[in-house]
Amino acid sequence: xxxxxxxxxxxxxxxxxxxxxxxxxxxxxxxxxxxxxxxxxxxxxxxxxxxxxxxxxxxxxxxxxxxxxxxxxxxxxxxxxxxxxxxxxxxxxxxxxxxxxxxxxxxxxxxxxxxxxxxxxxxxxxxxxxxxxxxxxxxxxxxxxxxxxxxxxxxxxxxxxxxxxxxxxxxxxxxxxxxxxxxxxxxxxxxxxxxxxxxxxxxxxxxxxxxx
Numbered sequence: 001x002x003x004x005x006x007x008x009x010x011x012x013x014x015x016x017x018x019x020x021x022x023x024x025x026x027x028x029x030x031x032x033x034x035x036x037x038x039x040x041x042x043x044x045x046x047x048x049x050x051x052x053x054x055x056x057x058x059x060x061x062x063x064x065x066x067x068x069x070x071x072x073x074x075x076x077x078x079x080x081x082x083x084x085x086x087x088x089x090x091x092x093x094x095x096x097x098x099x100x101x102x103x104x105x106x107x108x109x110x111x112x113x114x115x116x117x118x119x120x121x122x123x124x125x126x127x128x129x130x131x132x133x134x135x136x137x138x139x140x141x142x143x144x145x146x147x148x149x150x151x152x153x154x155x156x157x158x159x160x161x162x163x164x165x166x167x168x169x170x171x172x173x174x175x176x177x178x179x180x181x182x183x184x185x186x187x188x189x190x191x192x193x194x195x196x197x198x199x200x201x202x203x204x205x206x207x208x209x210x211x212x
Contacts, residue, residue, distance in 0.1 A: 051199040053100065055162035057128070058179045060094040065178055067193065085127065085182035086192040092132075092177035095149070096166040099126050099181075099195075104157045107144050109135040113180065114172020115144060117153055117165055127182035132169035 066087035102121030109115040113129035133146030143154040149167040159165060168177050183190045 051195075051202045053161050054195075054199050055097045055099055056196075056199075057099045057126075057181050058088050058090045058094060058096050058168065060090045062089040062091070064193075065089045065176070067191075084189050085129070085180045086196075088179045088181060090168045090177065090179060092168055092170065093149070094168045095164045096128055096131060096168060096179055098159045098161055098163045098165050099183075100124060101161040102126070102159055104153060104155055104159060107135055107142060107153065107155055109133075109144070109171065112173035114174065115166070115169065116172070117144060119159055119165075123186050125184040127180075127184075128166060129180035129182070130169055130172050130174045130178060131166035132171070133166065 064086060098119055100119075100121040102119040102124075104117060105120045105125070106118035107116065108118075113127070115131040115133050115135070116127065116129045117131070118125060118127050131144070131146070132149060133144050133151065135142055136145045137143070141155055143152055144166065145152055146167055149164075151164060151166060153159075153165050168179055170177050174180075181192050183192045183195060
């Protein structure tokens with residue numbers, strides 16, 4: 001895949017500091033509905049992939065607020081629920097970047113995910129939730145419009161790795177501004193922390209791709 005130029009805020013040293021601060025090395029990978037052997041196989045395959053084209057998905061990152069896996073309901077209840085993604089806190093209005101080059105396969109603004117974009121990159125699917133803006137339609141089809149952010153993302157649009165695709169907001173079911181980032185590999189949910197750890201391992205001494 002095409003290499004994306006590096007942004008100073010996503011340099012290798014900055015990325016390393018973020019990962020160490022969040023304790024990313026201690027987070028594990030989980031795939032829903034998989035056996036332990038399947039999880040290990042997925043982890044081995046993920047570690048073997050090349051991540052030189054990958055981008056950290058949010059600017060002005062402040063920390064991880066909710067990991068992948070079972071958690072107490074964020075609305076204050078005592079029920080346990082499975083959280084199919086990784087929540088990344090950032091100031092409202094911070095730009096969200098596509099983790100990998102791909103194609104927009106779905107946009108939405110009428111679910112708990114809020115204003116959201118789904119991008120497919122080969123066997124990977126990446127989901128971005130709680131963004132600003134709303135879904136609109138014209139003669140060419142449906143698109144997400146974020147006029148204040150100067151963004152318009154259309155269904156079936158090709159997206160480069162590191163391209164800005166939205167801004168952090170509070171749409172959908174959320175208690176504060178953050179990006180909910182979900183990942184699927186061959187149809188199975190994957191802990192995004194596994195991918196970030198693999199990215200850090202490969203890119204730790206190099207720059208992280210991030211500028212369109």
